Amino acid sequence: MSKMDDGKEIPDFIVDPGTRTTYKKGRFFGKACTYTGGFAKCYEITDVKSGAVYAGKIVPKKLMTKHNQREKITQEIAIHRSMNHKHIVGFHGFFEDDLNIYIVLELCRKRSMMELHKRRKALTEPETRYYLRQILLGVLYLHEHHIIHRDLKLGNLFLNDDMEVKIGDFGLAAKLEFDGERKKKKEFFYFRTLCGTPNYIAPEILQKRGHSYEVDVWSIGCIMYTLLVGKPPFETNSLKETYGRIKRCEYVLPPFLKKSASVLISKMLQPDPKARPRVEELLSNSFFTSGYLPPQLPVSCLTTAPRFD
Numbered sequence: 001m002s003k004m005d006d007g008k009e010i011p012d013f014i015v016d017p018g019t020r021t022t023y024k025k026g027r028f029f030g031k032a033c034t035y036t037g038g039f040a041k042c043y044e045i046t047d048v049k050s051g052a053v054y055a056g057k058i059v060p061k062k063l064m065t066k067h068n069q070r071e072k073i074t075q076e077i078a079i080h081r082s083m084n085h086k087h088i089v090g091f092h093g094f095f096e097d098d099l100n101i102y103i104v105l106e107l108c109r110k111r112s113m114m115e116l117h118k119r120r121k122a123l124t125e126p127e128t129r130y131y132l133r134q135i136l137l138g139v140l141y142l143h144e145h146h147i148i149h150r151d152l153k154l155g156n157l158f159l160n161d162d163m164e165v166k167i168g169d170f171g172l173a174a175k176l177e178f179d180g181e182r183k184k185k186k187e188f189f190y191f192r193t194l195c196g197t198p199n200y201i202a203p204e205i206l207q208k209r210g211h212s213y214e215v216d217v218w219s220i221g222c223i224m225y226t227l228l229v230g231k232p233p234f235e236t237n238s239l240k241e242t243y244g245r246i247k248r249c250e251y252v253l254p255p256f257l258k259k260s261a262s263v264l265i266s267k268m269l270q271p272d273p274k275a276r277p278r279v280e281e282l283l284s285n286s287f288f289t290s291g292y293l294p295p296q297l298p299v300s301c302l303t304t305a306p307r308f309d
């Protein structure tokens, strides 16, 4: 039992009353911040009858003091359960008891790209092309269904046994109700600052301007930079300074980057959201069409750089 997991408010056996499925609670995977600054937790859970193993995201109800917190988890579930795509984490169900809300999700045994990043730092260009293409295919599906993810970051990009990318955590996602709608969720901004580092937050959100699909393209630009350079583009050791750099769009493109990579990153990290390419344009960019794209990656890429000769 890891020290972070007191787990006392989560029973060892969890029953979904709707489907009468019993899950056995297994390993604690980790936790992440939720809307109230409290923590939801993720465990390995096993359907005792079928033996199927999932990632169970468990949100304590005691966190939901205000009405809008229940609305937020309802929104997350409504958005995620409507998804069905190879590069979106599978949604297998949800239920609640007196203590918690439980979300049953596809287990990705190779964890998230944050662990890959911590272990490998800068990746090769073919690997970056491989991961980015799958992220773009997943985000294209979201945008085609009028969903903005709004929290694309390495910790929300999970990897399965076949090293395929699965986009997860729709806790900050939003559905646009009409073309041209610009979101202005003030509490969204509050949540983003509340839960630690700004990760890959777009300048228009920091400046509390309306925002839309372009914020996901900005985040993908930050992800591409981080995968190729080995560290995030706006990282400093002060939140205030990081925000300042994001607002001023101040980042350095190292000289070792190939031209097509530098050009693509700068297209995505533009201060004006309207100047950024849409996801379908990104997929046909020369960075993807002119360089080697591995059809798959070996699991060894989690720890050591592959050779593509």
Ligand SMILES: COc1cc(C(=O)NC2CCN(C)CC2)ccc1Nc1cc2c(cn1)c(C)nn2-c1cc(Cl)cc(-c2ccccc2C(N)=O)c1
Residues within 6 Å of the ligand: 002, 028, 029, 030, 031, 032, 033, 034, 039, 040, 041, 042, 055, 057, 058, 089, 105, 106, 107, 108, 109, 110, 111, 112, 155, 156, 158, 168, 169, 170
């Ligand atoms: C075998 O599969 C895994 C092993 C591990 C692992 O070994 N972790 C070790 C880290 C070091 N400590 C000491 C021991 C455990 C982590 C993730 C796995 N897989 C996995 C995790 C998944 C998913 C699919 N698959 C999905 C889908 N969501 N999550 C997930 C994971 C985490 Cl840590 C937090 C959250 C999370 C919890 C609350 C709110 C939001 C979120 C959120 N980010 O969605 C979600």
